[in-house]
Amino acid sequence: MPISAIRARPYVKLRSYLRDAAVFAPCYLLLDWVSYIYPLGPFNITPWNPQPALAIVWMLFGGWIHAPVVFATILVADIVVRNVPLAVSVLTALLLTVGYAAIAEALRRGLRPKPGLHTLRQLTLFIAVVIPGTALVAAGFVGALYAFGALEEIFAGWLRFWVGDAVGVLVTAPLLLVVADAEGRASFAALARRWDTYLQLALLAATLWLIFAGLGGDPSHHFYLVFLPLIWTAIRHGLGGAIVAVAVVQMGVVLGIHHHPVQGLPITELQALVAALTLTALYLGVMTDERQRANEGLKQSLRLATAGEMAGAIAHEVNQPLTALTNYARSGQMLIAAGRTADLAAVIERMQAEAQRASEVVRRLRDFFREGRTRLERVTLAELLESVRKQAKTDVLTIESEQGLPDVLVDRLQIELVLRNLVNNAAEALDGAAGKGVIALSAQRHDAQHVRIVVADNGPGVPAANRERVFEPFVSGKPTGMGLGLAVSRAIAEAHGGTLEAMPGPHGEFRLVLPAGAANG
Amino acid sequence: MADKRSLVVYVVDDDASIRDSLALMLGLAGYTTRLFADAESMLAAFQPDWAGCVVADLRLPGLSGIELQARLRERGSAIPFVIITAHGDVPAARAAFRAQAVDFIEKPFEDTQLREAIDTAFALETDRLGAAELRRADEAKLARLTPREREVLEHAVNGLHAKEIGAALGISPRTVEVHKMRIMEKLEVRNIAELVRLRFR
16 A cells, blocks of 8 residues: 555655545545435435545545545535536535544544554544534535525534434444554454354344335334344454444445335434444444453463463473583583593583483473473373472372373473462462361373373362352462462363363362373373 | 591482482592482481481472481481472471571582582581590490499589588598599599589580
8 A cells, every 4th residue: 555655755756646546536436426315405415425434544544635635536526426516516625625634633643653443442532533523524514505505404404414424434434444454454354254254244134124125114113123233243253343244234224225215214313323333333343352352461471371380390390400410510620620531521421411401391491482382291190190299399298090090191391280280279278277188199090081180188178159260360269379370270281182170079179181192001 | 537538428319310410529529429319218228327418309209308307317317418409499498497407409509509518517417426426435434433433423523522422422531532533533534523524425
């Protein structure tokens, strides 16, 4: 798009300026011609005016420098589409151009830094500018016609012009804003690839048909039905879906009025309903998008929390080779000081092995940070439990694994992290409880394809009401807890094709079920 | 007298590389080391006359480093402990402190840090062994006394005069004086004050 080039330099080259005008003018004329329905007199006072949206968005991106083109195009439209007297046309085209340029400027300032409707604030500002702005433009336009003596019904004219412009801008400008943005175009493309989009559009079309033809009578009586598919689309697909759905409704209403004309139909009122519908859908869409973004943020922080816990576990793993490495290095220095350089080769060889061991752990950490990748290895359950017991911060832990259990294919560090988490939780639960605490970590066969690791304690357990909630992020039973431990643990279990559950009962019991690696490990 | 050569560093760590590198480094620095992969194998091999210092990892398969220390104390050994760990968490440090370990060192550590801890432990051990030796010598001297001399000694260290001791034992004060002379000769002390110190050492 040449738009960014124009923004960068106010004094654009004439050629690119004219090229842009050659794109803008035909589009504007086409929209004007298509939407020139049910006019009041010979003037462009119609209940649906999408073309101002084009002028506003054009000047929003390109700046006031495009105002002369807009003025000329409006003038040509009046002559070509409507055959309005020239003197009146010049004045009204000037008024409209100034009005649209002012709206564009207000939006440009308000929607900074990036024009678009990404947040509730941006959407509210857009509406707060467009609705009064179009009311003022309508007042100027209708007032001018009245001054010329060309128009009698000043209030009806103003209302129809205002509603027509406001609906046109509210429906069309968001569409243009999305199309002008690469990210927005990608979201439309994504929308086109989802099967349910078509289902929703079909449902919208069917509802519109029902309202205008199927049910008969005044379509505005049944108009509320459109809200249902519209709300569904907005909630399912966010702003992108809402914008498309609203455009479909607008087209449907125009076609409906055209093909099923009803005597004395209050078209302006119908368009006011479309405006209300548009506001609802846009707000729902933006809110859905914002919630989606908040969810993404949460997922991100979950991953960071997992990464943080992983880092702690890995720090331990890295400390061992690092310690050995330090010792060997110091030994090497002492050998040199003693003149025993012949013995150095063996020491350096061992240093290499330790460095290798450390870098292996670091690589795993890097992999995890990069894509949350798990590194599967075959582990015997007895080893796994023993390793957890060794690292546990409690001395009341007993371990037991059934004979003849198959090995599991897991990321050892991650599963150890889960079990350590569960054991630490159990230990903390016992802290407050009376009597001697006991924590039992045991492994059993779950079914033919799964093994089960149970962490049980004789503390009070998780209250029934909280059994699922404890796995939600930020729900913590601990005053200092972030509440991420169990959420992360369950995510890890599920990433391994397993499950993690809190079991009912008078005492604490968590069950981690993992797929068995192979029948005979 | 005990020194670096007669004292041994007993390394208990389940990580083979840590054991190997510690043995090499400490060996080059002039320490004698013995290595164990876990607490149980050290307990099985332990002899009461072992002296030096135990460098144990906090977390071991089976008994922990701190539990190993408790078991050795139960068996009457006062051998000092240096606890090392790759976890470095506060509860572990607190447990090591309560168990009166000489030091609590986080992996990875500087060799000087470990050697300082070992040397502190060795100094404690030397004092302990020195005191034990002195006590053994005192026991030998006391064994030379006759039963009568021992009676006189008991009264004398309780602060009785010759006259009172004579009355208590039914002998003359003069005889008591002779016994006291003999006792001081046998125990190689010059006055009553030294006699009292030796008796209660």
